[in-house]
Amino acid sequence: MTKKINVGVIGGGLMGREVASAFGRWFALKDSSVNPALVGVADLNADALDWFKSVPGCTTLTQDYRELLENSEIDVVYVAVPHNLHEKIYTDVLDSGKDLLAEKPFGIDLGSAERILRKTTDSGRFVRCSSEFPYFPGALRVYKAASSGEFGRILEVRSGFHHSSDLDPNKPANWKRQSATCGEIGVLGDLGMHVCHVPFRLGWKPNSVYAQLQKGYSERPGGICDTWDNAMLHTWVKIEGSGDVPMRLEMKRLAPGETDTWFIEVIGTEGGAKFSTKNPRTFWTFSRESEQKWSRIDIGFDTSFKTITGGIFEPGFPDVLMQMWAAFFAEREGVLGEHFGCVTPNEAVFSHQLFSAAIESQKSNQSISINHK
Numbered sequence: 001m002t003k004k005i006n007v008g009v010i011g012g013g014l015m016g017r018e019v020a021s022a023f024g025r026w027f028a029l030k031d032s033s034v035n036p037a038l039v040g041v042a043d044l045n046a047d048a049l050d051w052f053k054s055v056p057g058c059t060t061l062t063q064d065y066r067e068l069l070e071n072s073e074i075d076v077v078y079v080a081v082p083h084n085l086h087e088k089i090y091t092d093v094l095d096s097g098k099d100l101l102a103e104k105p106f107g108i109d110l111g112s113a114e115r116i117l118r119k120t121t122d123s124g125r126f127v128r129c130s131s132e133f134p135y136f137p138g139a140l141r142v143y144k145a146a147s148s149g150e151f152g153r154i155l156e157v158r159s160g161f162h163h164s165s166d167l168d169p170n171k172p173a174n175w176k177r178q179s180a181t182c183g184e185i186g187v188l189g190d191l192g193m194h195v196c197h198v199p200f201r202l203g204w205k206p207n208s209v210y211a212q213l214q215k216g217y218s219e220r221p222g223g224i225c226d227t228w229d230n231a232m233l234h235t236w237v238k239i240e241g242s243g244d245v246p247m248r249l250e251m252k253r254l255a256p257g258e259t260d261t262w263f264i265e266v267i268g269t270e271g272g273a274k275f276s277t278k279n280p281r282t283f284w285t286f287s288r289e290s291e292q293k294w295s296r297i298d299i300g301f302d303t304s305f306k307t308i309t310g311g312i313f314e315p316g317f318p319d320v321l322m323q324m325w326a327a328f329f330a331e332r333e334g335v336l337g338e339h340f341g342c343v344t345p346n347e348a349v350f351s352h353q354l355f356s357a358a359i360e361s362q363k364s365n366q367s368i369s370i371n372h373k
């Protein structure tokens with residue numbers, strides 16, 4: 001018998017609804033040790049709450065998130081709210097004695113992330129941060145291949161996430177385009193965690209960064225916008241056996257032609273691997289024998305947690321989100337095994353160290369060293 005886990009969501013917007021969708025077809029997973037149920041949602045916006053009336057078993061719909069925290073039936077809380085609210089709400093969740101799947105960027109800035117980390121440690125609760133793109137089978141293959149040491153001397157790493165969400169000047173202003181609510185780090189907070197998760201897990205944490213940051217439209221219907229929209233972080237990482245390696249992290253909300261493209265490439269003297277969500281089934285490997293070659297393998301639906309979905313089909317965003325939740329629950333139960341784990345609070349804090357160094361680099365037009373704490 002699988003163990004039932006009751007989950008509450010604070011922030012029933014774009015991401016809050018995706019959780020309802022993931023749990024709603026949990027039966028598609030063949031090897032999950034738990035059975036999660038979305039039992040309550042808190043959102044200030046009555047229209048956002050209304051949508052959850054169609055979710056079976058989601059009986060508590062409230063505008064005051066404390067109602068969820070006071071509910072002793074709820075085991076885990078997922079919080080998906082604007083970045084200026086992360087610290088307060090994450091702290092309240094932990095004070096209520098519940099486990100937490102936090103959203104990126106895990107606090108609005110470095111100070112906030114450090115305080116959340118301290119609170120996490122003091123509370124003893126299980127806390128992870130959301131980042132689902134590494135759960136694409138092709139992304140996991142890149143991770144495994146890069147960990148194998150079979151690439152010879154690694155020459156270059158490139159990890160990125162490109163949107164074109166801000167190209168339309170008529171798109172209304174919202175909290176993600178304003179520093180007060182998104183954070184001074186702007187796009188770094190919005191897309192940065194997605195780009196850092198795999199490199200950080202490989203142990204590739206930058207020692208220095210030179211940042212090129214660009215802003216988008218300063219005004220949109222409904223308000224002023226002041227956040228960084230595009231970021232190119234040119235970093236150095238020390239990789240065992242390869243020495244100092246250039247690693248470029250790219251985060252863009254102004255990338256013409258890109259809807260939602262997450263990619264990673266690791267290239268060495270003897271081998272390499274790359275994956276992009278533009279071709280969600282496809283994994284590329286590089287090999288150098290008598291001739292050099294890039295080989296394309298259509299790996300299909302080879303997810304880490306097995307499902308009923310046919311192996312020839314292609315994975316998509318709702319699938320990898322479900323995989324991420326399966327990893328969260330497995331690790332919480334102590335049965336993660338060989339599966340790829342969600343972003344840890346320490347990794348989230350390190351991403352903030354990198355992002356604040358990037359802001360300093362942009363201001364001074366210099367490369368900034370990063371001390372690993």
Ligand SMILES: NC(=O)c1ccc[n+]([C@@H]2O[C@H](COP(=O)([O-])OP(=O)(O)OC[C@H]3O[C@@H](n4cnc5c(N)ncnc54)[C@H](O)[C@@H]3O)[C@@H](O)[C@H]2O)c1
Pocket residue numbers: 010011012013014015016042043044045048063065079080081082083085103104105130131132189190
């Ligand atoms: N993992 C991902 O792929 C991914 C994608 C998009 C956004 N995010 C992250 O998720 C979080 C939310 O982003 P989103 O796109 O879902 O935003 P959104 O604007 O679509 O939804 C946020 C919701 O929070 C609600 N809210 C605001 N204050 C609240 C409060 N005090 N109590 C309860 N609800 C409140 C709003 O009414 C809104 O419905 C952010 O941290 C963002 O960075 C993650």
